[in-house]
Amino acid sequence: MALTEAERLERIAQLVPPCPPPNVWDGYDLCPNHGGRWPCAQTEAYWLARGLDLGEAQRAAIDALPKPADFYAGPEDMEYDPAEDGA
Numbered sequence: 001m002a003l004t005e006a007e008r009l010e011r012i013a014q015l016v017p018p019c020p021p022p023n024v025w026d027g028y029d030l031c032p033n034h035g036g037r038w039p040c041a042q043t044e045a046y047w048l049a050r051g052l053d054l055g056e057a058q059r060a061a062i063d064a065l066p067k068p069a070d071f072y073a074g075p076e077d078m079e080y081d082p083a084e085d086g087a
């Protein structure tokens, strides 16, 4: 019984769960599980199986990390937006 393309990719994604991103805010840039470059082969395999763009997936994973309190993203973060007030 042959798997469909989607089923095959789903199986692969389940077999190779992605590694968590290194905490780049603390100066780490290696895979926490494998100690090599990140994204490691396992993480890339998962993203590929999920049909994700590698660059976007990498950015999203790093964006999802908690940022240090003193992190300064840039001028756009300093703009005052009244809509965000008094919610």
Ligand SMILES: [Zn+2]
Pocket: 019, 031, 032, 033, 034, 035, 040, 041, 042, 043
């Ligand atoms: Zn890894």
